[in-house]
Amino acid sequence: MSEVTAQDHAKPDLLRFIKAHIRDYALLLSLLAIMVFFQFTTNGTLFMPVNMTNIILQNSYIVIMALGMLLVIVAGHIDLSVGSVSGFIGAVAAVMMVSWKLDPFVSVAACLALGALIGAVQGYFIAYHKIPAFIVTLAGMLIFKGLALTVLGGASVGPFPKEFQLLSSGYVPDIFGGSINILALLIGALVTAIIIYFNYRERLNQQEHGLAEEPDIIFYGRNVLIAIAFLGFSFLMARYKGLPNVLIVMFALIAFFVFVTTNTTMGRRIYAMGGNEKATKLSGIDTERLTFLIFVIMGALAALAGLIFAARLNVATPKAGLGFELDVIAACFIGGAATTGGVGKVIGAVIGAFIMGVMNNGMSIMGIGIDWQQVIKGTVLMLAVFLDVYYKNKAR
Amino acid sequence: MAQPILEMRGITKTFPGVNALTDVNLAVMPAEIHAVVGENGAGKSTLMKVLSGVYPHGSYDGEIVFEGGARKFASISDSEGAGIIIIHQELALVPLLSIAENIFLGHETAKRGVINWFEAFRRSVELLKKVGLKEHPNTLITNLGTGKQQLVEIAKALNKKVKLLILDEPTSSLNETDSNALLALLQEFKAHGISSILITHKLNEVLKVADRITVLRDGRTVDTLDTSTAKVSEDRIIKAMVGRELTDRYPPRHAKIGEIMLEVKDWNAFHPLHADRQVIRNVSMNVRQGEVLGIAGLMGAGRTELAMSLFGRAYGQKISGEVLVQGKRADVSTIPKAMAAGLAYVTEDRKTYGLVLIDHIKHNVTLAHLDGVARRGVIDDLKELAVANKYRRELAIRSASVYQATVNLSGGNQQKVVLSKWLFSGPQVLILDEPTRGIDVGAKYEIYNIINALAEQGKAVIVISSEMPELLGISDRLYVMNEGRFVAEMATREASQEKIMRAIMNSWEK
Numbered sequence: 001m002s003e004v005t006a007q008d009h010a011k012p013d014l015l016r017f018i019k020a021h022i023r024d025y026a027l028l029l030s031l032l033a034i035m036v037f038f039q040f041t042t043n044g045t046l047f048m049p050v051n052m053t054n055i056i057l058q059n060s061y062i063v064i065m066a067l068g069m070l071l072v073i074v075a076g077h078i079d080l081s082v083g084s085v086s087g088f089i090g091a092v093a094a095v096m097m098v099s100w101k102l103d104p105f106v107s108v109a110a111c112l113a114l115g116a117l118i119g120a121v122q123g124y125f126i127a128y129h130k131i132p133a134f135i136v137t138l139a140g141m142l143i144f145k146g147l148a149l150t151v152l153g154g155a156s157v158g159p160f161p162k163e164f165q166l167l168s169s170g171y172v173p174d175i176f177g178g179s180i181n182i183l184a185l186l187i188g189a190l191v192t193a194i195i196i197y198f199n200y201r202e203r204l205n206q207q208e209h210g211l212a213e214e215p216d217i218i219f220y221g222r223n224v225l226i227a228i229a230f231l232g233f234s235f236l237m238a239r240y241k242g243l244p245n246v247l248i249v250m251f252a253l254i255a256f257f258v259f260v261t262t263n264t265t266m267g268r269r270i271y272a273m274g275g276n277e278k279a280t281k282l283s284g285i286d287t288e289r290l291t292f293l294i295f296v297i298m299g300a301l302a303a304l305a306g307l308i309f310a311a312r313l314n315v316a317t318p319k320a321g322l323g324f325e326l327d328v329i330a331a332c333f334i335g336g337a338a339t340t341g342g343v344g345k346v347i348g349a350v351i352g353a354f355i356m357g358v359m360n361n362g363m364s365i366m367g368i369g370i371d372w373q374q375v376i377k378g379t380v381l382m383l384a385v386f387l388d389v390y391y392k393n394k395a396r
Numbered sequence: 397m398a399q400p401i402l403e404m405r406g407i408t409k410t411f412p413g414v415n416a417l418t419d420v421n422l423a424v425m426p427a428e429i430h431a432v433v434g435e436n437g438a439g440k441s442t443l444m445k446v447l448s449g450v451y452p453h454g455s456y457d458g459e460i461v462f463e464g465g466a467r468k469f470a471s472i473s474d475s476e477g478a479g480i481i482i483i484h485q486e487l488a489l490v491p492l493l494s495i496a497e498n499i500f501l502g503h504e505t506a507k508r509g510v511i512n513w514f515e516a517f518r519r520s521v522e523l524l525k526k527v528g529l530k531e532h533p534n535t536l537i538t539n540l541g542t543g544k545q546q547l548v549e550i551a552k553a554l555n556k557k558v559k560l561l562i563l564d565e566p567t568s569s570l571n572e573t574d575s576n577a578l579l580a581l582l583q584e585f586k587a588h589g590i591s592s593i594l595i596t597h598k599l600n601e602v603l604k605v606a607d608r609i610t611v612l613r614d615g616r617t618v619d620t621l622d623t624s625t626a627k628v629s630e631d632r633i634i635k636a637m638v639g640r641e642l643t644d645r646y647p648p649r650h651a652k653i654g655e656i657m658l659e660v661k662d663w664n665a666f667h668p669l670h671a672d673r674q675v676i677r678n679v680s681m682n683v684r685q686g687e688v689l690g691i692a693g694l695m696g697a698g699r700t701e702l703a704m705s706l707f708g709r710a711y712g713q714k715i716s717g718e719v720l721v722q723g724k725r726a727d728v729s730t731i732p733k734a735m736a737a738g739l740a741y742v743t744e745d746r747k748t749y750g751l752v753l754i755d756h757i758k759h760n761v762t763l764a765h766l767d768g769v770a771r772r773g774v775i776d777d778l779k780e781l782a783v784a785n786k787y788r789r790e791l792a793i794r795s796a797s798v799y800q801a802t803v804n805l806s807g808g809n810q811q812k813v814v815l816s817k818w819l820f821s822g823p824q825v826l827i828l829d830e831p832t833r834g835i836d837v838g839a840k841y842e843i844y845n846i847i848n849a850l851a852e853q854g855k856a857v858i859v860i861s862s863e864m865p866e867l868l869g870i871s872d873r874l875y876v877m878n879e880g881r882f883v884a885e886m887a888t889r890e891a892s893q894e895k896i897m898r899a900i901m902n903s904w905e906k
Contacts, residue, residue, distance in 0.1 A: 209778070263774050263777075264770075264774055265767065265770045265773050266773060268763075268775060269763075271752075271755065272755065272759070275755050276751065276752045278748055279748070279750055279751055279752055279763075280752065280763065281731065282710060282750075283763045283764035283817065284732045284734075284735045284764055284821070285763075286732065342752070342754050
């Protein structure tokens with residue numbers, strides 16, 4: 001929201017640019033700093049291939065739900081029910097596959113549809129009856145927590161069929177063989193190339209229209225860092241078992257939601273609605289249907305997260321999903337989303353989720369008890385949002 | 397000559413990259429009504445924020461002398477303690493509390509935190525009598541009209557032992573009767589020795605009550621006019637405000653009026669909450685291609701409600717009636733359908749209903765017609781940029797670039813962004829609701845030019861305005877509305893302010 005004058009455009013000053021965009025990079029730098037910190041305090045365990053793989057597996061369901069939650073929060077709402085819904089769906093999946101012996105693929109499809117339906121019901125009350133999302137999803141949280149217990153009859157149900165377990169414990173098979181997973185490296189290199197290609201194309205486009213604000217050094221530096229991060233990460237993955245299936249699913253979803261929020265009319269409308277619902281409605285946009293849709297998406301993603309979590313534990317327990325909503329919501333706010341709606345980035349929410357995830361992982365390895373972990377996580381959330389608000393006000 | 401009660405000397409206030417105020421001087425005499433006028437962005441609000449301590453001492457250069465002593469206000473409570481009370485355009489009342497509770501908010505008649513309601517009640521009655529408001533102190537604010545709310549604000553100020561009352565655009569949302577009552581109240585305060593600073597765009601009011609007038613332009617004091625020693629005319633003030641003579645406040649029109657574009661028959665609508673309250677009663681109207689049609693009326697006549705009920709039933713319930721666009725029945729039952737039928741409605745409240753303030757110009761311009769810059773739901777960024785730049789150029793939206801957040805634009809430029817949005821949606825009929833409210837003289841003229849250009853393109857333009865001279869200056873034909881009815885229709889060349897007022901008054905007598 002900085003006022004950029006024509007004069008400033010004339011001299012793309014490196015320092016001025018960094019100052020103006022510090023908030024964009026601060027988040028990523030925080031994640032890096034936290035990772036480096038834990039790398040030392042855990043005596044190098046954090047960056048071990050097996051641990052990195054673990055971090056991905058442990059946080060995939062939080063990240064996936066954070067994608068939907070970001071839309072919900074940008075639209076100016078909140079969803080407290082996602083944890084219960086994911087737990088409930090895990091329970092339903094267990095009953096379907098273990099008790100009824102249904103085909104895993106049919107079960108997964110049915111569970112995703114059920115999640116979307118749950119989202120639709122909640123969205124219906126929120127969008128068309130204007131009941132605050134806080135109330136509707138608080139009710140949903142209680143209802144589905146109870147239903148999960150009912151469905152499971154109070155006991156744990158498992159184990160799941162092999163095919164279903166692959167969702168969380170499977171890896172993309174290495175077609176080359178050998179001591180290091182070549183395919184993982186190749187995919188890593190390909191993704192890196194694609195990202196850099198798109199960045200470069202955008203830059204050329206901006207330059208052609210005189211819009212390139214970013215100084216060269218930052219642009220190239222940023223891309224080199226991206227390359228190091230992605231290649232380094234795929235190298236770590238390759239040294240363990242390769243790329244987990246979950247990683248592929250998660251990555252595809254992240255890319256899809258980045259695209260939706262930044263390049264589509266639907267994404268634009270969500271931001272506009274969060275920024276000013278009345279003006280958006282008067283601009284001929286069906287804000288009710290949009291809100292409804294967002295909750296359908298959220299429901300489906302919560303279901304997917306519930307399936308991944310159940311597949312990972314290989315058992316559905318009545319306690320599954322407990323408190324997930326808090327991590328998911330925290331991820332979005334750490335990632336820079338505004339409680340008032342209209343502001344927030346998908347990448348921010350993803351980084352926010354990993355900040356929480358790395359902290360969980362690092363603190364566990366260090367042997368910090370769950371009690372203090374909570375205290376520290378709460379403090380980090382408070383601090384992150386405080387800094388965000390503080391600098392926003394200062395910039396004014 | 398008496399000492400001024402307030403003197404602001406050499407006030408300079410800078411924001412990063414912008415000089416908001418440069419060496420501004422303002423002196424207010426005891427028992428004086430002092431008007432501060434200037435175009436939007438001239439620095440009036442900033443000056444008042446400096447005075448009231450919103451910008452604390454030290455964040456600006458220059459000095460403030462109040463009642464003979466230099467003051468260094470660090471906050472609003474400091475300035476209020478000294479007796480300087482500011483009443484903002486957006487009223488700061490709590491809607492679901494009563495009049496009495498609002499008057500004493502923060503200054504409760506309490507002992508050790510326990511409120512003495514009897515005392516509060518007694519003093520409220522006293523204060524309400526002083527401001528001439530005949531309401532029970534227990535009435536909730538939300539049940540009062542804007543005019544009465546304004547009086548409650550003033551009663552609140554009186555309770556704080558006000559010595560200098562600052563009113564920021566106090567009459568912008570008041571009708572003529574309430575405005576006059578308010579101005580009379582200021583004159584009464586003057587008789588009791590209370591000075592006031594009046595910030596307004598309505599120059600006729602300035603001339604009516606102000607003793608002296610300070611004109612700001614581009615953050616500088618350009619003129620101080622004394623109405624007691626010299627005859628000051630509106631044109632004289634305007635000249636000082638814009639720095640040039642405005643020979644004509646309304647651009648010339650070359651109306652080429654064609655076929656009927658929009659026809660409304662027997663339109664009725666009821667209040668959205670009170671189903672038995674009919675807000676629009678049997679309105680029939682038409683507007684032709686190339687015509688600028690004015691709808692005159694007092695505040696609360698139902699003009700906005702009419703426009704919004706036509707525009708996809710954005711207002712009201714139990715709506716009945718028929719709408720024909722170019723002779724064919726049109727379905728306007730939802731906003732997207734009304735837009736498809738060729739309607740566009742530019743709201744009177746651009747901040748609440750017109751703009752996504754946190755977003756920049758480009759995104760606001762395309763919002764109503766995103767499909768125009770997208771293919772299969774994917775936005776073409778460059779095409780969108782081209783569209784935004786085109787409107788920025790054509791409507792002369794003054795901004796650093798189309799990436800400037802609309803919250804940082806002046807009122808006139810915000811209005812141009814809203815207009816751009818609706819122009820891009822390609823309407824045949826534009827309903828402009830108070831298109832020049834709260835914007836300065838120069839920008840008004842530009843808006844009039846845009847309206848004329850639209851009419852010349854063959855579009856039908858309906859203008860709702862509370863400023864009768866404006867309607868008389870820009871429209872071809874007028875409807876007069878009162879209490880939800882159309883009470884008169886007249887060609888503008890035969891119309892006059894007196895005629896319009898007479899039509900309203902006559903309709904009341906029935």
